[in-house]
Amino acid sequence: MEFSLLGPIAVTTGSAELSLGPAKRRSVLALLLLQPNTTVPLEQLIDSLWEDEPPEHARTVVQGHVSRLRATLAEGGAEAYGIELATHGSAYLLRLPEELIDAHRFGELVALARPEAAPADAVPLLREALGLWRGPALTGTVTSPPFAAAAHALEERRLTAVEALGRAHGALGEHEQAAAVLYSAAVNHPLREGLIAGLMRALFHTGRQSDALEWFHRTRRLLNEELGVDPGERLRGAYEDILRAEAAGGARPAGGARGKDGTSGGTPSGRTSAGGGRTGASGDGRSATGSGARPVDGAKRAPVQGSADTDEAHGDAGAPGTDGTRQETAADGRGGSGSGRSGAPPRLLPRPPARFLGREDQLAALTTVLTDGTTGESPLAVVAGPAGVGKTACAVQWAHLYAGSFPDGQLFADLRGFGEGDEAPPAEILGDFLLALGTPPERVPSSAQAASALFRSLVAERRLLVVLDNARSSAQVRPLLPGGPHCATVVTSRSRLDGLVATDWARPVGIQTLGHEEGAALLGAMLGPDRVAEDPAAARELVDLCDGLPLALRAAAAQLTARPRWRLARLAAALRDERRRLALLSAEDTGIAAALRMSVARLSADDARLLSALATSADGHLNASLAAALAGYDPERTQDGLDRLTEMHLVDEEATDVYTISTLTQLFARDERGEGGESDTGGTGDGS
Incomplete structure (x- = not known):
């Protein structure tokens, strides 16, 4: 059984398509599929189905549609696929394996594709992802603002994948294919500047520079006439790059000398960095659309406001995102142009934490780890602990105390691993670091892998401190690690980041609550x-x-x-x-509920349900057997979940098979389940 959101709303089983009935019934199913394995309140369904004031019998209408959907799914053999449409009080839950939803499979394929780092693999992945689309998303639903917004969000994801496919073809030197992929999307979305910029570059590389420049002028006129704005940085960057290339000797012929990393000449992404570096530190190689082209003056970064004792206090301090993308750059990083030594060393640390007290043991542990010069390696410390315990404050306090030990500068970046939006892509952070180190904007590579190699080579002989705040995973951190033995890195995270301990010999520094x-x-x-x-x-x-x-x-x-x-x-x-x-x-905007919400948002559905079940414990003390009974999970599934919650510091393992959950975490988890805990009761009966 498969569910389709990327086109007309449909449910197919085998070669047959189930009859779903009228638009409102399809809309109910679509809303449940947009939030799979999550309870959807009846009020939300009503608000989404009626653009104007809903009728008095709206609840009865929705209940009728849910009843018919449940019967339709049962007739299609839903139970055999692990699919259940359950009622929890005045809310509904569509429980199913998410890979049965085409939008979920689309997202997974796009996430796997790395157009800059591995373009040959990215092309088939992205083509398969885009092949799942059968028309405009959510076709057949009612025309209310919530569905229009959801369809727009899905369309944005599709266009991002189209741009990525164009970049992957370009990185392979397949510029004709890139132009073909981007052309129709550009015609249909004439104000999407990133799309037009990619098409311009592809056309230029096929020898059609006049067409490329005409696209710029056409888009500039449209932006001025319809929005009253000038072209943004990405569009201007593509235009300026083409003009510079023409002045330097004319258009490059199709299939010309373009590196496999997607840069115009220079260092290939696979080159080992000078000074040895961390050859395995290229991470996942993802590159953010819109990274690394805007000069950033480190001295002008806004100071952090508010308390530094909180993990969220620093916001975007230290490494703000950039909006422009230079897809065609010379990224060799050699000579004086990328050394950055002609200017002042970067000082990107946020201001020292206000009213910082104590933490002598943790500060001493950081000193021991980060000033150890006996190993000949770049020392790395991971400051880990629960939300709100003061990890950022401790790391920043130490960085200010020992700034003099790193005369070549201090870099700081909020990786946004547990923030409101998406985590910061490595390419975005690397672009900011390279600019702060004095690399000219036109020499900042567009791919994360090439930018990581350039970063390691630039700092190989420097005494530099890197503070990476709010990391979600080891993979997010690895491309940002310097390689020189005189550099030091401190990472803060709500996760233990065991991967960094295993592969990069990171030393953990735990932060506990205050007595x-x-x-x-x-x-x-x-x-x-x-x-x-x-x-x-x-x-x-x-x-x-x-x-x-x-x-x-x-x-x-x-x-x-x-x-x-x-x-x-x-x-x-x-x-x-x-x-x-x-x-x-x-x-x-600061509080323990907001901080915990960011942690819980990063959990899988299974682990979030387990945490909610643990919150019903009378005193917050339990073992694996009691946890399994509360959650309705089998012992192995429970133990795996407890291990992940412990790694995220949402649960503490005080001793072997002795777990505790803090009172504030319990209160938050109970609130998230809704009043009365009805969904907890409903969710434990079948062990899901």
Whole structure:
């Protein structure tokens, strides 16, 4: 059984297509497929199905459509495929293997394709992905804003894949194929500048420079007439590159001297970096559309606002994304043009954390790891711990204390592994690093693999500190590691990043929650010692209610700062109400609920359900057997899930088969399941 969203909404089993009925019924199915294995509230279905005010009998209509869909799926043999359309209170859940949905398979194929690093493999993967499309996404659904937005998002993903396929053909020197792939999409989307820029480059490489330039002028006119704006950096970059190439000797013939890494001459992406480097550090080789072309003045980066004791406090500090892409660059990185030594060393660290206290053991551990010059290797430390425990603050504090040990500069990047949007692609960060090190914009490679090699070669003989904040995975970090023995790297993450320990000999530095004394000292530093000394017992209780997390304690201090007449005991009394605690431990966009949401968002559906089940534990202490009983999972599946949750610091393993889940994590997981925990009960009966 297969489900189609990339075209008309359809369900096929074998060679037959199931009859789904009217548009609203197809729309109900589409909305459930857009959120597979997730409960979808009845109110959301109603809001999506009726653009205007829904009729009084809307609930009955939706319930009828769900009932008919359940019967249709059953007639098609859904049970044999592990498919179930379940009701959980006033919400519905379509449980199924996600690979049965064409949009999911499309996303997996696109993610596997690496058009710059492995173009020969990327071409068939991307062609297969695009072959899943049978027309405009979500055809046959109602014409309401939610469905229009969802269809637009899917179309954006398709166009991104088309651009990637064009880049892959170009990296192979197949410029005619690249032009053919990009042409029809460019005609249909004449204001999509990245698409036009790719087509211009492809046309130029086939010897059709006049056509390439005409596309630029046509798009410039459209942008001015319809939007009142000038061409963006990517479009201007393609135009300027073509003009420079013409001035240097005319158009390059089709299939001409273009490197396999997608750059125009220069160092191929597979070249080993000078000074040895980390030859295995090219990572997944993904390249962000729109990375590495805009000069960045490190001295002008905005300072970080707010507390540095939180993992989220630094936002985009240190390595903001760039919008322009130079697909055709000379990336040899040799000579004086890429050395960066003529200017001031980069100083990209955020400002030192405010009111930083304690953490002497962790700072000493970082000093031991990062200043060890006996191994002849570039030292690497991973600062890991739960959300809100102060990993970023500790790393940045150490970096400022020891900045003098790294006279050639300090680089900082937020990898956004646990942020609101997508994680930062290595190519984006490498582009910023290379620019900060003095590499001219036109010499920044477009592929992550080539940029990584150039970065390692530039810093091979320097004394440089690299701080990589908020990493999601080892694969995201590896392309960003310097290779020189005098460089040092510190990574922060909510995950242990065991892969870096295994392959790059990273040394872990764990960060724990604060005890009563340290927590009270932090409150005193923010509120004044006299206010805390008035009621030391209430201060101890506040530390307990905040689970000893600096982020939560800072939010609590913010509440008290805004209410100078409140005693600590009054806030403690308010926080005892578990229904209000997470809300009270928030300050605008900073709070423990927001931090935990980022961690849980990165979990698989199975692990998220396991965490929700663990949250029902009476005292937060349990073993694998109890966890299996709460979740309805078999022992092996439960143990694997507990291991992953422990790695993410959402659960602690205090001793062999003794696990704990913090009170704040329990409260958050319960809130995420909805009121009354109805979906927990419904989700445990069949072990999924």
